[in-house]
Amino acid sequence: MSNSKNLKRFYSNHRKFIFKLEDVNNKNNIGNKAFNLKFLKKKGFHIPKSYVCDFAAFELYKQGNNQILSDLKQELEYYIDENLSYSIRSSANLEDVSAKSFAGQFQTVLNQNGVNNIVESIVEIWNSSAGDKPQAYNKQFSQNTDQIKMGVIIQEMIYPEFSGVVFTRNPLTGLNEIIVESVEGLGDNLVQAGITPERWVYKWGDWIESPKVDESKLKIISKIVSESIKIAKIYGEPVDLEWTYDAKDIYWLQLREITTLRNNKLYSNKLSREFLPGMIKPLIWSVNIPVVNTSWKHIFEELIGSPAKNIDINNLAHPFYYRAYFNMKIMGDIFELLGMPRDLLETLAGIDSEGKDKPSFKPSGRTMYFLPRILLFCLKLNSFSKYIGKFLKSHKKEYDLVNKIDVDILSEEICVEFIHKLFELNTQASYFVIITQLLNSFYSKLVKSKLNKNNIEFGDTGLTLINKRLESTDPRSQISKLNNEFKNLKISEKEDINKIEYEVFLKRYADYKFTRDFKKFILKFGFLRDSGNDFSQPSWSETPQLMLKMVIDYKGPKLKRAYEERFRIVKKYLFKSSYSKMILKRAIKYLDYRQTVTNLYSYGYGLFRMFFLRISDLFVKKGLIKDRDDIFYMTFDEVKKVIENNEEALNVRNRLSKRKIEMIAYRDLQLPEIIYGEVLPKPIDNAKIVNELQGVPTSKGFYIGPVKVVKGIMDMKKIKDGDIIAIPYSDVSWTPLFAKAKAVISESGGILSHCSIVAREYNIPAIVSVIGATFLKDNTLIAVDAFKGKISILKKTYKLEEKEDEIELSTFI
Structure with missing residues (x-):
């Protein structure tokens, strides 16, 4: 190689096209791939010695300047070591940008010796930019109107023992887990050849997936993980x-x-599922979500101010198969605003790992920015009991006034006015429910923490049982007393009450204390129902026969006395300081507040029922709907539209009929605790599945369709729109196959295989490492579940029209 003086003399008469990586300052001249390599080198990470040929040389070549190749050869003589081999890689202006990767669309040439071969390789890469593949890709995915500009990386070859790829987050789910894939030899085998890599998954300091390899290799993989974490943090x-x-x-x-x-x-x-358990009818969803989520938004506004004003309350939750799921992404956004680790949302979502690096609640500098608001909020919570007292008094009065309304004389429009009034009252009440539940949980945890430190187990049940304040607000206490009264009746009387109808019971035993007390119980707790958030269910006052049976059959906890005695001892010896006494007092008090506030909210929330049922009765009378309960399968907006224009009823009837059928069909469906994305596969009856194959999901999604086995580009002609393609592996030249395919399964490959990359960018499901994929017969109907990595082979009798990629719940969102 020539010395620096000769190189300087050369540049005095020639334009510079070749740059050492560390000398480049503008990625607009060399492309993102080369600039990212410079970033790695600048930050102290080990890369092969590299040079880059800038866009200017490519532009001159495109213009037909023949001198450029001669100039490049002369210039490279000053950089290239004839005794070494080089890899020549593309670095286009549109490549490796945040929107799309252009992975595998341009040429790569390996093992090149000497200046002449390197220049030929540069030309080959330049020419690849004008090929059909990258141009079609740009049009299909990037939609970038810029012309492709091509830089070229010239990099000393490394002859590896093994190579691979590492993702610092799961590219399918977004979860904080590091995925490493490795193959022997060159890493290009991951993308191009039909090789299935070894795979590791690392989460919070723990290997949750790992092949059997020797200790020395695991150490290298561990080092790759730790360095990749550093790179992502700096980047x-x-x-x-x-x-x-x-x-x-x-x-x-x-x-x-x-x-x-x-x-x-x-x-x-x-x-x-704690707030909205079970299946939720459309009307309940359309009422409950605005009521509850508006309160959550109000709490977030108190904590972080104006940034929370942009929260869309309808995006805080989503229904899957008529079950409620919280949108944890929004929670993560709020965590980030507060300066806390976004990955805490994974713990809240139920994703757990015992790794030593598990995220925890730790304040940061950003948290300090919101500290004044947080402190004000905490001060408010510290004296929240005074707000609870005012709330209970004012809202009980308001609810009682609404409850006295004679709905039978109301028009549909007046009912809607009262419903809007209840929206306002219940939104305020739900705020108090949330805060009292949070405070109850906080103080109870402090008490249990003190007990646990002294090796004493004392769960919520114990605190509930010994809490005297709950006796008047907890229905279980009243039921227990009524049950004791019933047991004291004569045997003949008990047998008789067990047999007779409720109305007969009231007349026959009118003078009995048990009867009077039972009527008081119904008067006090009759607003309760199986689920306090579901006013489509009848209240206890509407089903007194069932409530009487519940009282008769009640079996309360037998450990109350034992708990009381044990608690007296614990209280005497552990809760002696002023602070510990205060914590214990508040834990007991907020158990009572939680019950009292929740009871009042359930009372007020249940009042929606009588107004909607009045509207429903009027709809039935007009022939707009068939059954009284049909209104619960409508949304509130649909109810208002039908009131405004009765002709809307026909469209609504069709939708609610479908919803009723769906709720029956999905009643016993077991759903996962966590769902990625907004589309969940429709369940397939096991009786319609012949066999199943398993693989590694690399592009999420779900699709049912006929499969076509494709072993080369020559098979492209048999693929029709809507087919699933089954392949042994994929090469860059196979990209056109994906234009018609709706899903892909491959016998080999990993997360960086060409088929995986292209499937993710086509937004179609992909599963790799599927043993037996190419042994499927053409036109066999299969279901590709790329959430679970499962392929179901369906019976010939399965009708294709039975499939649904997305649940019909979209009709009421």
Whole structure:
């Protein structure tokens, strides 16, 4: 190689096209791939010695300047070592950008010696930019109107023991888990050849997936993981990185932002099933979500101010098969605003790991920004009991006034006015429900923490049983007393009450204390129902026969006395300081508040029922709907539209009929606790499944259709729109196959296989490492579930029109 003086003399008479990576300052001249390599080198990470040929040389070549090739050869003489081999890679202006990756669309040439071969390889890469594949890709995915500009990376070859890719986040789910895939030899085998890589998954300091390898290799993979975490942290975004290991050192070959995470959504029912358990009818959803989520938004506004004003309350939750799931992505956004780890949402969603690096609630500098608001909020919570007292008094009065309304004389329009009034009252009440539940949980945990430190187990049940304040507000206490009264009746009387109808019971035993007390019980707790959030269900006062049976058969806890005695001892010896006494007092008090506030909310929320049923009765009378309960399968907006225009009833009737059928069909469906994205596969009856294959999902989605086995580009002619393609592996030249396919399954490959990359960018499901994929017969109907990595082979009798990619719940959102 010539010395620096000769090189300087050369540049005095020639334009510069070749740059050392560290000398480049503008990615607009060399492309993102080369600029990201410079970033790695600048930050101290090990990369092969690299040079880059800028866009200017490519532009001159496109213009037909023949001198450029001669100039390049002369210039490269000053950089290239004739004794070394080089890899020649593309670095286009549209390549490895955040929107789309252009992975595999341009040429790569390996093992090139000498200046002449390197220049020929550069020309080959330049020419590949004008090929049909990248041009079609740009039109299909990037929709970038810019012309392709091509830089070229010239990189010393590394001859590896093994190579691979690492993703610092799961590109399918967005979860905080690091995925490493490795193959022997060159990493290009991951993309191009039909090789299934070894795969590791690392989460919070723990290997949750790992092949059997020797300890020395695991150490290298661990080092790759730790370095990739550092790179992603410095880069500021989740990344995927290509790496290689030559038995001595790890080299980083490529860095790009993971392009599939922009709109990833994560839903969980871990919390939502506590607030909205079971299946939820459309009317209940359309009432409950605005009521409850408006209160959550108000709490977020108190904590973080104006940023929370942009929260769409309708996006805080989503229904899957008529079950409620919380949108954890929005929770993660709020965590980030507060300066807390976004990954805490995974713990809240029910994703758990015992790893030593599990995220925890730790305040940061950003948290300090919101500290004044947080402190004000905490001060409010510290004296929240005074607000509860005012709330209970004012809202009980308001609810009682509404409850006294004679709905039988109301028009549909007046009913709607009262419903809007209840929206306002119940939104305020739900705020108090949420806060009292949070405070109850907080103080109870403090008490249990103190007890646990002294090796004493004392759960919520114990605190509930010994809490005297709950005796008047907890229906169980009243039921227990009534049950004791019933037991004291004569045997003949008990047998008689067990047999007779409720109305007969009231007349025959009118003078009995048990009867009078039971009527008082119904008067006090008759607003309760199986689910306090579902006013489509009848209240206890509407089903007194069932309530009488519940009282008769009641079996209360037998440990109350034992708990009381044990608690007296615990209280005497552990809760002696002023602070501990205060914590214990508040824990007991907020158990009572939780019950009292929830009872009042249930009372007020249940008042929706009588107004909607009045509207329903009027609809039935007009022939707009068939049955009284049909209104619960409509949304509130649909109810108002039918009131405004009765002709809307025909469309609504068709929708509610379908919803009723769906709710029966999905009644016993077991749903996952966590759902990624907004589309959940429709369940398939096991009786219609002949066999199942399993693989690794690499592009999420679900599709049912006929399969076509494709072993090469020559098979392209047999693919029709809507087919699923089954392949042994895929090459870049196979890209056109994906234009018609709706899903892909491959016998080999990994997360960076060409078929996986293209499937993610076509937004179609893909599953790789599927043993037996190409042994399927053409036109066999299969279901590809790329959430679970499962392929179901369906019976010939399965009708294709039975499939549904997306649940009909979209009709009431």
